[in-house]
Amino acid sequence: AKPNPAPAATSVAAEPPAQVEPLPFNAGGLLGTNAQPTFAEGEPDEVSVVQIGPLEKPGIGALLLFAFRNNTPEAISHVDWSATARSGGSVVATGSSQGTTPSVVQPGEVGLSYIYFESGESIPEGTEYEFDVSPSPADTSSYNTAPMTVTEANLVGDAIVGAAVNDTGADTAGPYSVGVYCFEGDNIVGQLGGFTEQDTLAAEATGSFTVSLYGDSCPTYAVGVSGYYD
Numbered sequence: 001a002k003p004n005p006a007p008a009a010t011s012v013a014a015e016p017p018a019q020v021e022p023l024p025f026n027a028g029g030l031l032g033t034n035a036q037p038t039f040a041e042g043e044p045d046e047v048s049v050v051q052i053g054p055l056e057k058p059g060i061g062a063l064l065l066f067a068f069r070n071n072t073p074e075a076i077s078h079v080d081w082s083a084t085a086r087s088g089g090s091v092v093a094t095g096s097s098q099g100t101t102p103s104v105v106q107p108g109e110v111g112l113s114y115i116y117f118e119s120g121e122s123i124p125e126g127t128e129y130e131f132d133v134s135p136s137p138a139d140t141s142s143y144n145t146a147p148m149t150v151t152e153a154n155l156v157g158d159a160i161v162g163a164a165v166n167d168t169g170a171d172t173a174g175p176y177s178v179g180v181y182c183f184e185g186d187n188i189v190g191q192l193g194g195f196t197e198q199d200t201l202a203a204e205a206t207g208s209f210t211v212s213l214y215g216d217s218c219p220t221y222a223v224g225v226s227g228y229y230d
Contacts, residue, residue, distance in 0.1 A: 019044065020044070020045075020070075020071045020072065020073060020107045020108045021108050022039075022041045022042070022069065022071075022108050023106070023108035023109050023110075024036075025037050025038070025039065025110055025222075026222065027106070027108070027109055028102065028104075028105075028106050028109055029149065030102040030104070030147050030148075030149050030150065030224060031101065031102055031150055031153075031222045031223060031224050032150030032151070032152060032153025032162055032164075032222070032223040032224075033153065033221065033222035033223065034220055034221065035181075035183040035220045035221060035222050037067075037183055037185070037186040037187070037188075038186050039051055039067055039069060039110050039186070040069075041069070041071075042068070042069035042071050043071060044071055045071055045072060045073075046071055046072065047068055047069070047070050047071070047072060047076065047079070047133045047135055048068060048069060048071065049066050049067070049068050049131050050067050050068060050069045050110065051066060051067040051186075051187070051188065052064070052065075052066045052129060053065030053066055053067070053187065053188035053189065054188075054189060054190075055120070055123060055127075056114075056190070056191070057120035057121075061116055061117055061118050061119065061120055062093075062095075062116075062117045062119070062120025062123060063114045063115070063116060063117075063191060064083065064085075064095070064114055064115040064117065064129065065112075065113075065114045065181070065188045065189075065190075065191050066112075066113060066114065066115070066131075066188070067110055067111070067112050067113075067188060068081075068100075068105075068110065068111050068113065068133070069108070069109070069110050069111075070105040070106065070107055070108065070109055070110075070111065070135075071107070071108065072107060072135075073107055074107065074137065074138070075104055075105065075106045075107065075137075075138035076104070076105050076135035076136065076137070076138055077103060077104045077105075077135070077136050077137065077138040077139070077144055077145050077147075078103070078135070078136040078144055078145045079097075079100045079103075079105065079111065079113070079133065079134075079135045079136070080096065080097060080133070080134045080135075081096065081097035081100075081113055081115060081131060081132070081133050081134075082094070082095070082096045082097070082115075082131070082132045082133075082134075083095055083096075083115040083129050083130065083131050083132070084129070084130045085117065085123050085127045085128075085129055086127065086128050086129075086130065087123070087124050087126065087127045087128070092122045092123055092124070092127065093117045093118075093119055093122050093123050094117070095115040095116050095117035095118070096115065096116065097113045097114065097115055097116070098113075098114065098116055099113065099145070099177060099179065099226065100112065100113040100179075101113070101179035101181060101222065101223075101224030101226075102147050102224045102226070103145035103146070103147045103224065103226035104138045104145065104147045105138075106138075112179070112181045112188065112191075112222065112224075114191055115129075140168065140170050140229045141229065142229055142230060143228050143229065144228065144229050145226050145227075145228060145229075146166070146168050146170070146172040146226060146227045146228055146229045147168065147224075147225075147226050148164035148165060148166055148167075148168075148172075148176065148201065148207065148225040148226060148227065149164060149165050149167050150162060150163070150164045150223050150224065150225055151163050151164060151165055151206070153221070153223040155218070155219065155221070158212060158213050158214070158215065159210050159211060159212045159213060160180050160192075160209075160210070160211045160213065160218070160221060160223055161208075161209070161210050161211075162208070162209055162223060163206055163207065163208045163209070164176075164196070164206065164207050164208075164209070164225035165204065165205070165206045165207075166201040166202065166203055166204060166205050166206075166207075166227075167203075167204065168203070168229075169203055170203060170229055170230070171200075171202050171203055171229075171230045172200075172201050172202075172227040172228060172229055172230065173199075173200060173227060173228050173229075173230050174195070174196070174198070174199045174200060174201070174227050174228075175195050175196075175199070175227070176195060176196040176198065176199075176201065176207055176209075176225055176226065176227040177193060177194075177195060177225070177226055177227075178193060178194045178195060178196060178209045178211055178223065178224070178225050179191070179193055179223065179224045179225075179226075180192045180193065180194075180211050180218065180221055180222070180223050181221065181222045181223075182216070182217075182218035182220065182221050183220045183221065183222070184220065190216055190218060192211055192212070192213060192214070192216070192218075193211065194209060194210065194211035194212070195209065196208060196209045196225065197209065197210075201227060207225070209225065211223075
């Protein structure tokens with residue numbers, strides 16, 4: 001008897017990247033903001049940079065401000081970024097992020113962050129940047145970042161003054177970092193930081209903060225507050 005013919009090979013089409021709807025800025029409502037910037041859609045099914053802001057050189061090191069969008073189907077937290085600065089094809093500096101605002105970014109949402117470089121003098125104008133990202137699932141596991149909801153953020157004299165509530169449903173621990181980003185239209189133009197007055201915020205507790213602007217102009221801003229789950 002003749003052997004049965006081998007079954008014909010079949011091709012399986014690769015699944016297209018997950019389609020996540022790009023959301024407006026602060027769609028999750030965690031930030032205290034009077035800014036309404038519009039950002040690019042970003043890469044599908046990736047966490048990708050959608051705006052690179054100015055390189056600030058405050059005297060010690062340098063801060064590269066940027067925005068990113070989460071186009072994955074899951075919320076992300078504890079988002080760690082690293083970056084390589086290249087000029088003329090050569091690496092001139094490397095650095096890493098210092099947290100994000102907000103600290104939990106839902107699918108389709110935009111987050112704000114900055115890369116800290118130890119040496120700003122080595123980074124000339126026209127430098128190109130390569131980014132890498134390592135996000136974690138957004139859950140209440142111990143030491144994961146816990147987002148506070150900013151209930152007030154007011155420009156008072158030379159400072160941003162406000163409050164934030166722990167509505168995560170879980171007890172959290174500090175330090176509670178406060179990130180202030182300044183805007184001109186759609187563009188990030190500055191960043192300042194501080195901490196809440198409180199070291200611990202139990203579930204439903206409210207904390208307060210004052211972040212000095214040190215003479216900088218910041219009439220349009222976004223403020224985020226985050227701590228850690230116990």
